[in-house]
Amino acid sequence: MKIAVPSETVTGESRAAASTDSVKAYVKKGYAVAVQAGAGAGSNISDADYQAAGASIIKGVDVVKDADIVLSVRRPSDAVLKAMQKGAVLCAGLEPYGERKGLDTIAKSGVTAFAMELMPRISRAQSMDILSSQANLAGYKAVVDAAAYFGRALPMMMTAAGTIPAAKVFIMGVGVAGLQAIATARRMGAIVSATDVRKATEEQVKSLGAKFVFADVADAATSGGYAKELSAEDKAKQAKLVADHVKNQDIVITTALIPGRPAPVLITQDMVESMKPGSVIVDLAVERGGNCPLSKPDQIVLHRGVVIIGTLNLAGKLAGNATPLFAKNLLNFIDTLVGKDGKLAINFDDELVKGTLIAKDGALVHKMFEGAK
Secondary structure, rough: OEEEEOOOOOOOOOOOOOOOOHHHHHHOOEEEEEEEOOOHHHHHOOOHHHHHOEEEEEEEHHHHHOOEEEEEOOOOOHHHHHHHHOOOEEEEOOOOOOOOOHHHHHHHOOOOOHHHHOOOOOHHHHOOOOHHHHHHHHHHHHHHHHHHHHHOOOEEEEEEEEEOOOEEEEEOOOHHHHHHHHHHHHOOOOOOEOOOOHHHHHHHHHOOEEEEEEEEEEEOOOOOOOOOOOOHHHHHHHHHHHHHHOOOOOOEEEEEOOOOOOOOOOOOHHHHOOOOOOEEEEEOOOEEEEEEOOOOOEEEEOOOOEEOOOOOOHHHHHHHHHHHHHHHHHHHHHHHEEOOOOOOOOOOOOOOHHEEEEEEEEEEEEEHHOOHH
């Protein structure tokens, strides 16, 4: 069986879908691995490194010809799709809630495509969850970037010339990214508070030494562990609580996303204008419209003295860590698709397959597309 790893073509994407360790693991299992020349450059993995791990290096999209499985971080280019053989398996971050035309192109290419973002939230799938592995890094990077733009120190410092008070950091959304942001800000000495529409996150917040801020609203946790949209009345309650809290914060990091929906607005323009000059906001949801209407994708906005950071793909800024984690997620998933004889043996009744299979036999097949034109 042949596994191929093409180079990423999305602007600014520095991650790769294979690490040297994952290549070694595939080779040990008896698979042939082909990597496109230069695919690991953004993660500081040279072609020679991949070769030493057992991969062959191929120039251009020919890398995917005759491949049984193609691995990618993002949606592959049209050229890669055209070069893939019909029925080949594609495992990647396919942005299933994103632009539909691109998804149709993937389906019409005849590949069997798995969107790794749709991995079910069950214990068996934890090691395959690209959203969690990458969000963890994004939460860390958000705090580091905020500290870099914040014109003061984060921890309290006592000197002969006076005392520097600790910075106040507020985390909005207590998923994987939010929890890592809390932990990182606490390690850096800040006074940290956090909020979430899911009451069950309170224990996690407090276990990390942060204060939990929660309005008297209905719990908005779904059965899958995600957050769902609040009612209009509860939105108003939450907004008032947040507005009163935000104006006294030095750094605010927003992480709230609802699968399949635009990012909810958490920080309004009025809230931004209530913050002290020199304060910083990091909007991790900017790719889905943003939790702050003033944030702009891949831009740093200065609004009345408040810095609003809208950097895209924060995990990709730490590609040296993000690539090995992403590659291990894919490796673990591939293991579920292959039989004991080392050949593809996809069980289409497996809940992991049902949850992630997005295209097969020339059509989009995931339940999210039922009834869609």
